[in-house]
Amino acid sequence: MGSDRELRERLAAMESRLETAAPPELRSHRSRRVALSFASASLLILALGGTALAAIAIANQAQGHPGVENPGQPLYGARLECMTPPQAAAYIADHGITQVVWQVERDDPAAIAVGKTGSTSVQQTTAPETGVVVPGSIADGTLLMVVDQRHGAQVSGACTNR
Amino acid sequence: MDSRTPWPAISLPRNADRRLAADNFERAVTQHYAPLVRRLVLVLSDEAEAQDVAQETYLQAFRSWARFDGTDVRAWLYTIGLRLAFNELRRRRRWLAALSRVRPRPWHDPADPDLEAALKSLEPRLRAVLLLSLVDGYTHAEISAMFSVPTGTVASWISRARAHLRSELHEE
Numbered sequence: 452m453g454s455d456r457e458l459r460e461r462l463a464a465m466e467s468r469l470e471t472a473a474p475p476e477l478r479s480h481r482s483r484r485v486a487l488s489f490a491s492a493s494l495l496i497l498a499l500g501g502t503a504l505a506a507i508a509i510a511n512q513a514q515g516h517p518g519v520e521n522p523g524q525p526l527y528g529a530r531l532e533c534m535t536p537p538q539a540a541a542y543i544a545d546h547g548i549t550q551v552v553w554q555v556e557r558d559d560p561a562a563i564a565v566g567k568t569g570s571t572s573v574q575q576t577t578a579p580e581t582g583v584v585v586p587g588s589i590a591d592g593t594l595l596m597v598v599d600q601r602h603g604a605q606v607s608g609a610c611t612n613r
Numbered sequence: 614m615d616s617r618t619p620w621p622a623i624s625l626p627r628n629a630d631r632r633l634a635a636d637n638f639e640r641a642v643t644q645h646y647a648p649l650v651r652r653l654v655l656v657l658s659d660e661a662e663a664q665d666v667a668q669e670t671y672l673q674a675f676r677s678w679a680r681f682d683g684t685d686v687r688a689w690l691y692t693i694g695l696r697l698a699f700n701e702l703r704r705r706r707r708w709l710a711a712l713s714r715v716r717p718r719p720w721h722d723p724a725d726p727d728l729e730a731a732l733k734s735l736e737p738r739l740r741a742v743l744l745l746s747l748v749d750g751y752t753h754a755e756i757s758a759m760f761s762v763p764t765g766t767v768a769s770w771i772s773r774a775r776a777h778l779r780s781e782l783h784e785e
Contacts, residue, residue, distance in 0.1 A: 466648075466748065472664060
């Protein structure tokens with residue numbers, strides 16, 4: 452057998468041939484909660500004659516989107532995904548949000564070298580210069596922003612029609 | 614409205630916090646799940662065990678998400694997974710084998726049987742460090758941090774693993 456490179460390529464190819472399954476579901480509790488909410492809501496609507504107000508309330512309950520740009524969230528309508536990372540950082544800072552983690556997704560050269568797709572994730576406190584911004588959400592008072600620097604990364608729907 | 618309110622002033626319901634944490638975790642970690650499973654299959658040589666350990670890794674990582682230092686998600690996940698594979702699995706194997714509840718699914722790679730045999734003849738820990746070094750490109754220092762062993766030990770393991778594989782494959 453030859454070099455480290457040959458061994459690496461054979462090992463990586465071997466690994467890439469393996470099949471995998473999806474990760475376990477983290478949201479089972481939420482799903483059950485939402486399902487219960489639906490059931491309760493249906494009974495409520497039936498009991499009250501299905502007023503429009505009840506319908507709206509139930510619809511809102513089922514949404515549950517936590518993204519920082521979603522309705523009711525502090526950066527609703529900001530369209531951060533249409534900005535460069537520095538622009539997004541400036542916008543966020545301008546709105547008084549100081550605790551921000553930037554998670555940068557990059558192509559994994561080792562994977563690409565063997566014809567696979569793979570990426571690495573690094574979290575940092577400053578915005579990178581380039582990449583596609585993916586607006587995140589808030590946990591424990593910290594805003595998580597994802598920047599996709601992988602080859603072929605594209606802006607999300609709202610910006611593609613601009 | 615004062616749009617410059619400092620962030621901590623925004624309080625979220627406890628349930629919402631949990632949902633946000635789950636969303637952040639999934640966004641950051643899920644993409645590394647499949648590579649983790651593949652890695653565990655190579656290290657453990659059993660697909661059923663690998664799936665089992667990977668699931669437990671994922672759940673343990675989720676429980677520890679708030680304590681993650683925010684550096685390298687993949688390395689963090691691999692660290693949890695490989696440590697689980699080497700430590701807790703040993704105990705679990707004994708119990709499950711005794712109860713005969715787990716059907717092993719030994720891994721085979723018909724496309725490269727020589728490399729498969731050579732890899733399987735290495736002890737799992739050596740397999741793991743060799744793959745982390747050679748395939749993933751982690752440094753000896755990074756691997757030593759993952760396994761909490763001295764850098765010299767890692768260098769020795771990698772050297773032994775590489776020599777063993779070369780020897781096995783050369784003797785084909």
